[in-house]
Amino acid sequence: MSTQIPITYDNEFIQVTDHDIAGWRVDMPEGKRLPTLAGNCPFCQHSCTYPVAEEVLQGGTPSAGITNRPPQLTRLIICNCRSGHNRPGGITLGCGRCWLVLLTKSGASYDLSVQRDLGMLPAAEALVDAQATQNARVHGAAEKWIGGISAIYSLFSLAGVATAKNALDGLSSGQRWLVAAAMLSGVTAAGTALVLGYRAAYGWVRMVAIGDDEKLRQWHTNEGDYAARAARQLSWAIYAAFGSLAAITIMMMLVWFLPRAP
Ligand SMILES: [Zn+2]
Ligand SMILES: [Zn+2]
Known part of the structure; x- marks a missing residue:
């Protein structure tokens, strides 16, 4: 047996040939629309498996x-x-090499070939990162949103001015409707401000489809647009907060100054 120098872990993109991945299997797991790939790493020759994901966590964009x-x-x-490659701390699998493949639908399964269009590389790389961090991200966003949900409930205290006992005594029903309209717009605007503000900060948590290349590209573009979108949401949140303040102030004025029947 020849002595081999073990391959040291290195995070690098390798250009592979169709020959390198010729031995890979494309299995269609029961109940899944996309396959699981299995074969040997073209670099270290150890066996790898790769379930092809259909969707990824994202904030913001609607998608089916x-x-x-x-x-x-x-x-x-x-x-x-799973073989040893002197991996740096925190990394538990692999030799670090990565390569781009293209799956093309063929009957009930897929054909596997090398993706030569490196234009897809940034989106595919971003997808790997997004998938690696999505559990932590959904956890973080959920923690933050719980604060937002309790803040929404605390909006009810704003209505206290008009709902306090005897607050509306002596007002005609038309005047009461006026107070109610001001209160409703104030609470609605405050709720909108909260939701938009939280969306800008932590994203709207949902899974988006990244099944085909067009969707993958779209997702990648949307991720890049995050700053512009968040800035827009934040400015609307601030307008809504001012609107809510104005409506609540009007409501208080109405309660104080509307002429009352003795
Ligand atoms: Zn290996
Ligand atoms: Zn490897």
């Missing part, structure tokens, strides 16, 4: 889940072998 199996999809595969 995939209903049909997409005709073509690009994925960045990262070696996830």
Whole structure:
């Protein structure tokens, strides 16, 4: 047996050939629309498996889940072998090499080939990062949103001015409707301000489909637009907060100054 120098872990993109991935299997798991890939890493030759994900967590953009199996999809595969490669701390699998593949629908399954269009590489790389961090991100956003939800309930205290005992005594029903309209707009605007503010800060937590290459590109573009979108939401949140303050002030004025029947 020849002595081999063990391959040291290194995070790098490798250009592979169709020959390198010729031995890979494309399995269609029961009940899944997208396959699981299995084969040997073209670099370290150890065995890897890669379930192709359909969706990824994202804040912001509306999207429908995939209903049909997409005709073509690009994925960045990262070696996830279990052999030792002197990995740096925190990394438990693989030799660090990654390569780009293209899945093309063929009958009930997919054909696997090398993706030569490196234009898909940034989106595919971003997807890997997003998938690696999505559990932590949904956890963080959920913690923050719980604060937002309790803040929404605390909005009821704003209405206290008009709902206190005897606050509306002596007002005609037309005047009461006026107070109610001011209160409703104040609370609605305050709720809108809160939701928009939280959206800008922590995103609207949802899963988005990244099944085919078009969706993957779209998701990547949307991620890049985050700053512009969040800035817009934040400015609307501030307008809504001012609007709510104005409406609540009007409501208080009405309660204080509307002429009352003796
Ligand atoms: Zn390996
Ligand atoms: Zn490897």
